[in-house]
Amino acid sequence: MYTEASQSLKSVRDLIRFAVSRFQEANLVFGHGSNNAYDEACYLVLHSLHLPIHDIAPFADANLLPSEIARVLSVIQTRVETRKPAAYLTNEAWLGDFRFYVDERVIVPRSFIAELLRDQLAPWIQVPEEVVSVLDMCTGSGCLAIVAAEVFPNADVDAVDLSSDALDVAERNVTDYQLDNRVQLIQSDLFSNLEPKQYDIIISNPPYVNAESVDALPPEYLHEPELALGSGEDGLDATRVILMNASQFLIPGGLLIVEIGFNREELEVSYPELPFQWLDTASGDQFVFMLTREDLIDAGY
Template sequence: MSPQTAAQAMAAAAGRLRAAGVPDPARDARLLLAHAAAVDAARVTLIAPEEIAPDVAERFEQLIALRAVRVPVSQLIGRRAFYGRDFSISRDVLDPRPETETLVDLALGSHFDRILDLGTGSGCILVTLLAERAQATGLGVDLSEAACLQASANAVQHGVAERAEIRQSDWFSAVEGRFDLILSNPPYLAAEEMADVSPELRQHEPEMALTDGQDGLSIYRIIATEAQGYLTPEGRVMVEIGWQQGEAVQDIFTKAGWGRVTLAHDLDGRPRVVCADKPA
């Protein structure tokens, strides 16, 4: 194969990704070339006229081949930006989503000294909140040992490891103590919805982080039933939801005897977080 410039390689790769049905092929080609060449993505345009070295071309080819079979970009480059920080990512954890920043914003608008993150995954919620609140401490739990290791690594990376405890737990099973804020982005897809999700989700992200294998609401029932026993008197619960689940999840918390139960929307105007106050 004759040498290509970076621009030619990106154009060819974008065409290949487009043919494979990848949603934003030009962006992904740019990010993956930057990773292969070990340059910042913002600098890719500067190297566009240059021929790419054979070792860079080989790495880029491997990355594009994997992206064409819908391996997420974050897994290929090993990181994902969330709330202004880069988090280490692997196929063992859910890729942090921009929608979850709504949950973080709401949490930062509340008082807390100690937080509990249920189903912590990459630790993006717990680590972000502790990084934003220098005096706070927190516990993150996940059933997956691999996820716990990933969350611990992110806590170290962002300098909050001394204030963040990560523990393997089936929801509340290994949780002790009281918390000002209990947060969760639980698996909320119903089993029947899994057939319709993108290949990136269905084939490359942990199923246990996506669906409860039931109606998508079972974890909210667990949290609504058990969380009051782990909250301080003024404590609150905040849970991320699927955009069509607002009424159902509010109803679950209301029937479980919580105080004020409210619904917050994300930047797209979709229902995204249910907040429940401990009853007076």
């Protein structure tokens, strides 16, 4: 089929149509930057041709060189046959306007916290310039730490992860953004290796997939580090450690912001004494909670 395609397809539009057909035929799963076959086809075709990924119109009917067609078809075939997320094929992922290097040492960035950070955590942070210290727990590629450093211009950011491989990727991204003097990378199993210090804000997108869901993950997700996905039987093991320790690392009035996926009901049942404030994101208000230091202390944490 791919040999026939290389002889028959001529334009960008042709290649996108072909990719959508192959992706749907193969029942690919999306969720690593796009949520449907068409958007992913557009991204992979345009990226492979070194064209702007957000503007297809000027190029849709452009005829392509045989070598360009071969390059794109190779990417399409690899996506179908390996089921690797597109981000691992292009070595890039986007959070809004922020671009990050990624490979299979880190989970593909996709955090609702990034959306909240882009608004500088308004209205809970009234003067962004007064934020001077941020902790990003489970930093992975360093994406949230970098966004935090960009939106809070006077803040130093500590970015923590257990995986040395992930921290190697984070180091590359921190250097790409020229933030080496403001973002410190720390290898630690959650808080266990941190020096005593208090932060204005702690953010975390920890592992939160429960055991049943881990067992049912489609092939695309199995390319991601297992360490970054599962967190015990109910998906809350890491979150429990964060709740138990965060107050010691927050200034008075400091904020704890944690993403927990689809575990809201389980979390609220487990911690009825905590006044979780659920933050609105584009996909709803069930994915990210906020607590203050005082909320945690009043509940005995």
